[in-house]
Amino acid sequence: MKPSSFEYHAPETVEEAVEILAQFGDSAKILAGGQSLIPMLALRLTSFEHLVDLRRIRGLDSIDRRDGMVRVGAKVTESAVECSDEMAGAVPLVTRATPHIGHFQIRNRGTLCGSIAHADPAAEYPAVAVALGAEMEVISRSGSRTVSAEDFFTGYWTTKLRADELLAAVTFPVWKGRRGFGFHEFARRHGDFALSGAAIGIEADADDRITRCGIALIGMGSIPERARAAESAVLQSKIGEVSAKELGRIAMSELESVPSDVHGSAAYRKRIGAAMVERAWQEAQSEVMND
Numbered sequence: 490m491k492p493s494s495f496e497y498h499a500p501e502t503v504e505e506a507v508e509i510l511a512q513f514g515d516s517a518k519i520l521a522g523g524q525s526l527i528p529m530l531a532l533r534l535t536s537f538e539h540l541v542d543l544r545r546i547r548g549l550d551s552i553d554r555r556d557g558m559v560r561v562g563a564k565v566t567e568s569a570v571e572c573s574d575e576m577a578g579a580v581p582l583v584t585r586a587t588p589h590i591g592h593f594q595i596r597n598r599g600t601l602c603g604s605i606a607h608a609d610p611a612a613e614y615p616a617v618a619v620a621l622g623a624e625m626e627v628i629s630r631s632g633s634r635t636v637s638a639e640d641f642f643t644g645y646w647t648t649k650l651r652a653d654e655l656l657a658a659v660t661f662p663v664w665k666g667r668r669g670f671g672f673h674e675f676a677r678r679h680g681d682f683a684l685s686g687a688a689i690g691i692e693a694d695a696d697d698r699i700t701r702c703g704i705a706l707i708g709m710g711s712i713p714e715r716a717r718a719a720e721s722a723v724l725q726s727k728i729g730e731v732s733a734k735e736l737g738r739i740a741m742s743e744l745e746s747v748p749s750d751v752h753g754s755a756a757y758r759k760r761i762g763a764a765m766v767e768r769a770w771q772e773a774q775s776e777v778m779n780d
Protein backbone atom coordinates (compact mmCIF):
# COMPACT_ATOMS: atom_id res chain seq x y z
CA MET A 490 0.00 0.00 0.00
CA LYS A 491 1.04 3.60 -0.47
CA PRO A 492 0.10 6.65 1.59
CA SER A 493 -2.69 8.85 0.36
CA SER A 494 -1.35 11.99 -1.27
CA PHE A 495 -0.10 14.88 0.83
CA GLU A 496 1.64 18.19 0.35
CA TYR A 497 5.22 18.13 1.60
CA HIS A 498 6.59 21.17 3.46
CA ALA A 499 10.25 21.59 4.40
CA PRO A 500 10.46 24.82 6.41
CA GLU A 501 13.88 26.24 7.30
CA THR A 502 12.97 27.75 10.65
CA VAL A 503 10.82 26.83 13.64
CA GLU A 504 8.80 29.99 13.01
CA GLU A 505 7.94 28.82 9.49
CA ALA A 506 7.06 25.35 10.76
CA VAL A 507 4.61 26.60 13.39
CA GLU A 508 3.13 29.02 10.87
CA ILE A 509 2.30 26.08 8.59
CA LEU A 510 0.84 24.15 11.54
CA ALA A 511 -1.28 27.18 12.49
CA GLN A 512 -2.48 27.52 8.91
CA PHE A 513 -3.52 23.89 8.36
CA GLY A 514 -4.43 22.73 11.89
CA ASP A 515 -5.59 19.11 12.15
CA SER A 516 -4.78 18.36 8.51
CA ALA A 517 -1.03 18.94 9.07
CA LYS A 518 1.45 16.72 10.89
CA ILE A 519 5.11 17.07 11.86
CA LEU A 520 7.49 14.59 10.24
CA ALA A 521 10.64 13.89 12.29
CA GLY A 522 12.42 10.54 11.85
CA GLY A 523 9.36 9.02 10.18
CA GLN A 524 9.83 5.69 11.97
CA SER A 525 6.28 5.70 13.33
CA LEU A 526 4.50 8.16 11.05
CA ILE A 527 5.62 6.77 7.69
CA PRO A 528 4.56 3.13 8.39
CA MET A 529 1.20 4.42 9.65
CA LEU A 530 0.71 6.50 6.50
CA ALA A 531 1.86 3.66 4.27
CA LEU A 532 -0.58 1.25 5.91
CA ARG A 533 -3.28 3.95 5.68
CA LEU A 534 -3.86 3.79 9.40
CA THR A 535 -3.83 7.56 9.20
CA SER A 536 -3.63 10.29 6.59
CA PHE A 537 -2.75 14.00 6.52
CA GLU A 538 -2.98 16.56 3.77
CA HIS A 539 0.23 18.32 4.86
CA LEU A 540 3.48 16.91 6.24
CA VAL A 541 5.87 19.38 7.86
CA ASP A 542 9.37 17.91 7.72
CA LEU A 543 11.81 19.19 10.36
CA ARG A 544 14.93 18.14 8.48
CA ARG A 545 15.99 21.56 7.14
CA ILE A 546 15.52 23.42 10.40
CA ARG A 547 18.82 24.26 12.06
CA GLY A 548 19.44 24.33 15.77
CA LEU A 549 17.17 21.48 16.85
CA ASP A 550 19.82 18.79 16.77
CA SER A 551 21.83 19.28 19.94
CA ILE A 552 22.02 17.75 23.39
CA ASP A 553 22.89 20.56 25.82
CA ARG A 554 23.60 20.46 29.53
CA ARG A 555 22.90 23.60 31.53
CA ASP A 556 21.38 24.67 34.86
CA GLY A 557 21.09 21.11 36.15
CA MET A 558 19.23 19.94 33.05
CA VAL A 559 19.96 18.10 29.83
CA ARG A 560 17.98 19.44 26.88
CA VAL A 561 17.37 17.25 23.84
CA GLY A 562 16.30 19.10 20.68
CA ALA A 563 13.54 17.91 18.36
CA LYS A 564 15.90 16.52 15.70
CA VAL A 565 18.20 14.56 18.01
CA THR A 566 18.05 10.92 16.94
CA GLU A 567 17.79 7.99 19.30
CA SER A 568 21.25 6.82 18.20
CA ALA A 569 22.74 10.26 18.96
CA VAL A 570 21.23 9.94 22.43
CA GLU A 571 22.66 6.44 22.75
CA CYS A 572 26.18 7.66 21.85
CA SER A 573 26.12 10.85 23.92
CA ASP A 574 28.68 10.90 26.76
CA GLU A 575 26.88 13.93 28.16
CA MET A 576 23.66 11.95 28.43
CA ALA A 577 25.35 8.82 29.80
CA GLY A 578 26.99 10.81 32.59
CA ALA A 579 24.13 13.14 33.49
CA VAL A 580 20.95 11.15 32.76
CA PRO A 581 22.04 7.49 32.52
CA LEU A 582 18.48 6.12 32.62
CA VAL A 583 17.86 7.57 29.14
CA THR A 584 21.03 5.97 27.80
CA ARG A 585 20.17 2.63 29.38
CA ALA A 586 16.67 2.54 27.90
CA THR A 587 17.72 3.46 24.35
CA PRO A 588 19.13 0.13 23.06
CA HIS A 589 15.73 -1.45 23.79
CA ILE A 590 14.13 0.70 21.07
CA GLY A 591 13.67 -1.35 17.90
CA HIS A 592 16.92 -1.89 16.00
CA PHE A 593 19.82 0.44 15.26
CA GLN A 594 18.46 1.27 11.79
CA ILE A 595 15.31 2.63 13.46
CA ARG A 596 17.31 4.49 16.10
CA ASN A 597 19.44 6.11 13.38
CA ARG A 598 16.35 7.91 12.06
CA GLY A 599 13.90 7.98 14.96
CA THR A 600 14.10 10.95 17.34
CA LEU A 601 13.67 11.13 21.10
CA CYS A 602 11.13 13.94 20.74
CA GLY A 603 9.28 11.97 18.04
CA SER A 604 8.96 9.02 20.39
CA ILE A 605 7.64 11.26 23.16
CA ALA A 606 5.21 13.05 20.81
CA HIS A 607 4.02 9.71 19.41
CA ALA A 608 3.18 8.64 22.99
CA ASP A 609 3.02 4.89 22.59
CA PRO A 610 2.45 3.54 26.12
CA ALA A 611 4.70 0.57 25.25
CA ALA A 612 7.61 2.86 24.26
CA GLU A 613 10.68 3.38 26.41
CA TYR A 614 11.26 7.15 26.40
CA PRO A 615 7.80 8.23 27.63
CA ALA A 616 8.20 6.05 30.75
CA VAL A 617 11.74 7.30 31.36
CA ALA A 618 10.52 10.90 31.01
CA VAL A 619 7.77 10.30 33.59
CA ALA A 620 10.09 8.49 36.04
CA LEU A 621 12.68 11.28 35.92
CA GLY A 622 10.27 14.23 35.90
CA ALA A 623 11.20 15.55 32.44
CA GLU A 624 9.61 18.64 30.90
CA MET A 625 8.37 19.20 27.38
CA GLU A 626 9.13 22.48 25.62
CA VAL A 627 6.27 23.20 23.28
CA ILE A 628 6.13 25.97 20.66
CA SER A 629 3.33 27.40 18.57
CA ARG A 630 2.76 30.65 16.67
CA SER A 631 1.36 32.19 19.84
CA GLY A 632 4.44 31.42 21.97
CA SER A 633 5.94 28.64 24.03
CA ARG A 634 4.92 26.68 27.10
CA THR A 635 6.30 23.90 29.25
CA VAL A 636 4.38 20.74 30.12
CA SER A 637 5.56 18.23 32.71
CA ALA A 638 5.96 14.64 31.52
CA GLU A 639 3.39 13.56 34.04
CA ASP A 640 0.74 15.84 32.52
CA PHE A 641 1.84 15.43 28.92
CA PHE A 642 0.49 11.94 28.14
CA THR A 643 -3.30 11.77 28.06
CA GLY A 644 -4.16 8.39 26.46
CA TYR A 645 -3.11 5.89 23.79
CA TRP A 646 -0.98 7.88 21.30
CA THR A 647 -2.39 11.16 22.58
CA THR A 648 -0.78 14.04 24.43
CA LYS A 649 -1.39 17.62 25.48
CA LEU A 650 0.20 18.79 22.18
CA ARG A 651 -2.29 20.80 20.17
CA ALA A 652 -2.46 20.49 16.38
CA ASP A 653 -0.63 23.81 15.95
CA GLU A 654 2.20 22.95 18.35
CA LEU A 655 5.67 21.55 17.87
CA LEU A 656 7.64 19.73 20.56
CA ALA A 657 10.88 21.74 20.37
CA ALA A 658 12.80 19.86 23.07
CA VAL A 659 12.57 17.55 26.05
CA THR A 660 14.48 18.58 29.16
CA PHE A 661 15.63 15.98 31.68
CA PRO A 662 16.65 17.02 35.21
CA VAL A 663 20.05 15.79 36.34
CA TRP A 664 19.38 13.91 39.58
CA LYS A 665 21.89 14.77 42.29
CA GLY A 666 23.84 13.24 45.15
CA ARG A 667 23.81 9.49 45.66
CA ARG A 668 21.64 8.22 42.87
CA GLY A 669 20.85 4.99 41.08
CA PHE A 670 18.79 4.01 38.05
CA GLY A 671 17.29 0.79 36.77
CA PHE A 672 15.59 -0.14 33.52
CA HIS A 673 14.12 -3.52 32.64
CA GLU A 674 11.58 -4.63 30.08
CA PHE A 675 10.30 -7.85 28.61
CA ALA A 676 9.72 -8.25 24.87
CA ARG A 677 9.20 -11.55 23.06
CA ARG A 678 11.99 -10.74 20.61
CA HIS A 679 14.72 -8.13 20.85
CA GLY A 680 13.52 -5.00 19.06
CA ASP A 681 9.82 -5.67 19.61
CA PHE A 682 7.77 -3.27 21.68
CA ALA A 683 7.82 -4.45 25.29
CA LEU A 684 4.93 -6.34 26.84
CA SER A 685 5.86 -4.70 30.09
CA GLY A 686 8.73 -2.80 31.65
CA ALA A 687 9.86 -0.49 34.44
CA ALA A 688 12.04 2.61 34.66
CA ILE A 689 13.24 3.62 38.12
CA GLY A 690 15.31 6.44 39.60
CA ILE A 691 16.38 6.72 43.26
CA GLU A 692 18.17 9.42 45.26
CA ALA A 693 19.45 8.68 48.77
CA ASP A 694 21.15 10.69 51.51
CA ALA A 695 24.40 9.87 53.29
CA ASP A 696 22.49 7.67 55.80
CA ASP A 697 21.04 5.53 53.00
CA ARG A 698 17.57 7.07 53.37
CA ILE A 699 15.65 7.34 50.12
CA THR A 700 14.85 11.00 49.51
CA ARG A 701 13.48 10.78 45.99
CA CYS A 702 12.06 7.98 43.86
CA GLY A 703 10.47 7.85 40.41
CA ILE A 704 8.89 4.66 39.07
CA ALA A 705 7.15 4.49 35.68
CA LEU A 706 5.71 1.45 33.94
CA ILE A 707 5.73 0.49 30.28
CA GLY A 708 2.83 -1.24 28.52
CA MET A 709 0.57 -1.34 31.59
CA GLY A 710 -2.14 1.14 30.55
CA SER A 711 -3.01 3.80 28.02
CA ILE A 712 -0.16 6.06 29.17
CA PRO A 713 3.23 5.46 30.81
CA GLU A 714 1.86 4.74 34.28
CA ARG A 715 3.52 6.32 37.29
CA ALA A 716 3.58 3.92 40.24
CA ARG A 717 2.80 6.48 42.93
CA ALA A 718 1.93 4.07 45.75
CA ALA A 719 5.19 2.22 45.21
CA GLU A 720 7.13 5.50 45.19
CA SER A 721 5.52 6.63 48.45
CA ALA A 722 6.12 3.23 50.05
CA VAL A 723 9.90 3.57 49.75
CA LEU A 724 10.39 7.26 50.59
CA GLN A 725 12.42 7.70 53.80
CA SER A 726 13.10 3.93 53.95
CA LYS A 727 16.69 2.74 54.17
CA ILE A 728 17.88 1.70 50.76
CA GLY A 729 18.91 -1.88 51.65
CA GLU A 730 15.71 -2.55 53.60
CA VAL A 731 13.21 -2.26 50.75
CA SER A 732 11.82 -5.58 49.53
CA ALA A 733 12.03 -5.46 45.73
CA LYS A 734 9.42 -8.21 45.45
CA GLU A 735 6.97 -6.34 47.65
CA LEU A 736 7.61 -3.17 45.66
CA GLY A 737 6.68 -5.01 42.45
CA ARG A 738 3.45 -6.16 44.10
CA ILE A 739 2.56 -2.62 45.25
CA ALA A 740 3.32 -1.16 41.80
CA MET A 741 0.90 -3.63 40.19
CA SER A 742 -1.81 -3.17 42.84
CA GLU A 743 -2.60 0.40 41.77
CA LEU A 744 -3.12 -0.34 38.07
CA GLU A 745 -6.68 -0.02 36.80
CA SER A 746 -6.75 -0.89 33.09
CA VAL A 747 -3.93 -3.20 32.11
CA PRO A 748 -4.22 -4.18 28.43
CA SER A 749 -5.24 -7.71 27.53
CA ASP A 750 -4.68 -8.85 23.94
CA VAL A 751 -3.22 -11.60 21.76
CA HIS A 752 0.25 -10.82 23.11
CA GLY A 753 -0.71 -11.45 26.71
CA SER A 754 -3.55 -11.25 29.21
CA ALA A 755 -3.72 -8.50 31.82
CA ALA A 756 -2.83 -11.03 34.53
CA TYR A 757 0.24 -12.19 32.57
CA ARG A 758 1.35 -8.60 32.02
CA LYS A 759 0.99 -7.88 35.72
CA ARG A 760 3.16 -10.87 36.62
CA ILE A 761 5.84 -9.68 34.22
CA GLY A 762 5.40 -6.06 35.32
CA ALA A 763 6.02 -6.99 38.96
CA ALA A 764 9.19 -8.86 37.96
CA MET A 765 10.40 -5.88 35.88
CA VAL A 766 9.91 -3.51 38.83
CA GLU A 767 11.76 -5.98 41.06
CA ARG A 768 14.73 -6.18 38.69
CA ALA A 769 14.85 -2.47 37.91
CA TRP A 770 14.75 -1.73 41.66
CA GLN A 771 17.63 -4.13 42.35
CA GLU A 772 19.70 -2.49 39.62
CA ALA A 773 18.97 1.04 40.88
CA GLN A 774 19.51 0.07 44.51
CA SER A 775 22.90 -1.54 43.93
CA GLU A 776 23.98 1.54 41.99
CA VAL A 777 23.09 3.79 44.93
CA MET A 778 24.85 1.49 47.39
CA ASN A 779 28.02 1.52 45.29
CA ASP A 780 27.91 5.28 44.78
Ligand SMILES: Cc1cc2nc3c(=O)[nH]c(=O)nc-3n(C[C@H](O)[C@H](O)[C@H](O)COP(=O)(O)OP(=O)(O)OC[C@H]3O[C@@H](n4cnc5c(N)ncnc54)[C@H](O)[C@@H]3O)c2cc1C
Nearest residue numbers: 519521522523524525526591599600603604606612613656
Ligand atom coordinates in the same frame (compact mmCIF):
# COMPACT_ATOMS: atom_id res chain seq x y z
C1 LIG B 1 10.08 -1.88 13.35
C2 LIG B 1 9.98 -0.79 14.37
C3 LIG B 1 10.20 -1.10 15.70
C4 LIG B 1 10.13 -0.10 16.67
N1 LIG B 1 10.33 -0.45 17.96
C5 LIG B 1 10.23 0.50 18.91
C6 LIG B 1 10.44 0.16 20.29
O1 LIG B 1 10.75 -0.96 20.65
N2 LIG B 1 10.30 1.17 21.18
C7 LIG B 1 9.97 2.46 20.82
O2 LIG B 1 9.85 3.32 21.69
N3 LIG B 1 9.78 2.78 19.54
C8 LIG B 1 9.91 1.84 18.59
N4 LIG B 1 9.71 2.20 17.28
C9 LIG B 1 9.31 3.60 16.97
C10 LIG B 1 10.53 4.54 16.91
O3 LIG B 1 11.11 4.73 18.19
C11 LIG B 1 10.13 5.90 16.38
O4 LIG B 1 11.30 6.49 15.92
C12 LIG B 1 9.50 6.89 17.32
O5 LIG B 1 8.34 6.35 17.92
C13 LIG B 1 9.02 8.13 16.60
O6 LIG B 1 10.09 8.95 16.32
P1 LIG B 1 10.28 9.59 14.88
O7 LIG B 1 11.29 10.66 15.02
O8 LIG B 1 10.53 8.51 13.89
O9 LIG B 1 8.85 10.28 14.67
P2 LIG B 1 7.87 10.29 13.41
O10 LIG B 1 7.56 8.92 12.98
O11 LIG B 1 8.36 11.24 12.40
O12 LIG B 1 6.59 10.94 14.13
C14 LIG B 1 5.84 10.20 15.05
C15 LIG B 1 4.69 11.07 15.57
O13 LIG B 1 5.21 12.11 16.42
C16 LIG B 1 4.92 13.40 15.86
N5 LIG B 1 6.12 14.21 16.04
C17 LIG B 1 7.40 13.83 15.81
N6 LIG B 1 8.25 14.79 16.18
C18 LIG B 1 7.48 15.80 16.65
C19 LIG B 1 7.78 17.09 17.20
N7 LIG B 1 9.04 17.50 17.36
N8 LIG B 1 6.75 17.87 17.58
C20 LIG B 1 5.47 17.44 17.46
N9 LIG B 1 5.11 16.23 16.95
C21 LIG B 1 6.12 15.43 16.56
C22 LIG B 1 4.60 13.17 14.40
O14 LIG B 1 3.77 14.18 13.90
C23 LIG B 1 3.93 11.81 14.47
O15 LIG B 1 2.60 11.94 14.89
C24 LIG B 1 9.81 1.24 16.29
C25 LIG B 1 9.61 1.56 14.94
C26 LIG B 1 9.70 0.56 13.99
C27 LIG B 1 9.48 0.92 12.55
